Amino acid sequence: MRITSVAIAVGVVVAAGAAATWYTKNQYNEAIATQLAKATTYYDEMGMKVSRDVTQSSFFSLSDKITITATRAMFEQMDTGYMPTDPFTFSMLSDCSILPLYLTCDSVFEAGTDELSLMVSEMTKGFDYSLKSSVNALTSSIHYTFVSDALVREEEGVSINIKPMRLTSESDLSMSEAELEGSWDGMTLEKAASEEKITLGTMAMKLDIEYLEDLLYTGDTELSLSSFDLSNAAGGPTLAAEKINFATKTWQRDDGAFGVNYNVTGDSMVATGNMPMELKDMVLKFQLEGMSQAAMKYLVGYNNSAADMQNPEAVAKMIDILGENPLSMTIEDISAVYNEAEMEVDGKFDLQRFDMGILQSGQMPGIVSGTLNIELDEKAPQVLPNLAPMLNQYVQMQMVDVDEEGDYSSTITIKDRKVTANGQLVTEL
Numbered sequence: 001m002r003i004t005s006v007a008i009a010v011g012v013v014v015a016a017g018a019a020a021t022w023y024t025k026n027q028y029n030e031a032i033a034t035q036l037a038k039a040t041t042y043y044d045e046m047g048m049k050v051s052r053d054v055t056q057s058s059f060f061s062l063s064d065k066i067t068i069t070a071t072r073a074m075f076e077q078m079d080t081g082y083m084p085t086d087p088f089t090f091s092m093l094s095d096c097s098i099l100p101l102y103l104t105c106d107s108v109f110e111a112g113t114d115e116l117s118l119m120v121s122e123m124t125k126g127f128d129y130s131l132k133s134s135v136n137a138l139t140s141s142i143h144y145t146f147v148s149d150a151l152v153r154e155e156e157g158v159s160i161n162i163k164p165m166r167l168t169s170e171s172d173l174s175m176s177e178a179e180l181e182g183s184w185d186g187m188t189l190e191k192a193a194s195e196e197k198i199t200l201g202t203m204a205m206k207l208d209i210e211y212l213e214d215l216l217y218t219g220d221t222e223l224s225l226s227s228f229d230l231s232n233a234a235g236g237p238t239l240a241a242e243k244i245n246f247a248t249k250t251w252q253r254d255d256g257a258f259g260v261n262y263n264v265t266g267d268s269m270v271a272t273g274n275m276p277m278e279l280k281d282m283v284l285k286f287q288l289e290g291m292s293q294a295a296m297k298y299l300v301g302y303n304n305s306a307a308d309m310q311n312p313e314a315v316a317k318m319i320d321i322l323g324e325n326p327l328s329m330t331i332e333d334i335s336a337v338y339n340e341a342e343m344e345v346d347g348k349f350d351l352q353r354f355d356m357g358i359l360q361s362g363q364m365p366g367i368v369s370g371t372l373n374i375e376l377d378e379k380a381p382q383v384l385p386n387l388a389p390m391l392n393q394y395v396q397m398q399m400v401d402v403d404e405e406g407d408y409s410s411t412i413t414i415k416d417r418k419v420t421a422n423g424q425l426v427t428e429l
Helices: 002-046 072-078 115-123 293-299 312-322 356-360 388-396
Strands: 048-057 061-070 088-099 102-111 129-136 141-148 151-155 158-162 165-172 177-184 187-191 196-200 203-213 216-232 239-252 258-271 277-291 327-338 341-351 368-376 408-415 418-421 424-428
Touching (some): 002 061, 002 088, 002 102, 002 129, 088 115, 216 293, 277 293, 293 312, 312 356
Antiparallel strands (some): 048 061, 088 102, 102 129, 129 141, 151 158, 177 203, 187 196, 203 216, 216 239, 277 327, 327 341, 341 368, 408 418, 418 424
């Protein structure tokens, strides 16, 4: 009786493990199918094809090949100036091991045999990397890790050093929510003949997004660059920047309209040449609000291409969609220290509904209203000598105020087709 009970218990455990293994494999296949369906919905219109071929499948393992093909139609839409003879293809080959409630995959990229693919293969020869993924069926999540070594190339007096990169991502199996973090140690590009050198410092990125539809997401993105340097030993123009940060926040209101916050900051930027410049403490913060979902797709580039911009009907459609909701733009802060002179701008503008007809009829000025506050410190006339005569003239016309410390300020208002500065009429639109 005991032997029978043990046998039954073992059988139950084996059956449960087999069921969990089958369930895990099924979850993985469904997740891939969902992602391919989403990609096909959007990319087909662009002229890009995505397909999957399961090359091996057993109870405890699976191998597949996901191929992306960029057709000539896609290159025509993008208007890159390059038109390949054959479609450009590359694939991701994955070998997966399946356990109860857990699946792991090792993947590699494989270029096609077309001209562009062969060119990419030659450029990346010797590029070592690791791409691993895992699926946890218990938590319905998928995790990716990409790690690369440095890639060093030197040809015809040009040397490039692409330094190591690390990327990790985690999402649910449907990709309705995803988090991604990455870091890159930067790169250097040198031209021996001209003694030019471009250096990118370390870069870090972070995304926390939620999927809506048609590859449209809401959420937060962050990107930081420690430094950028363009040097020229021969005495040509140079450019250097330190600690540049980009951040966006996209959200959807209860009424379905969208808002986007943009935040750009930088510690410093120095340029030499015909127009030497030094910028410090740079800030650019502004917010767009009121866009419809269709307008958001245009804003992020999902519904337009370079070819569309040459088509009057496509342009008219884009204008109509962008103007189907009232819009507002809030400038929270645009400021910097320019050659030791402090400058700051803030304000808000509202735009009523519009379409291509209103734009062509010249009625746009009548639907715009808002206020812009501008402040310049007392050093502005010295660092911007071309601005000094105009600034003095505006002070005399009471369009610009000067306080006891010599700082300049003005409030520019647009309302009812009239532009005023500190209450004084500048022009009628």
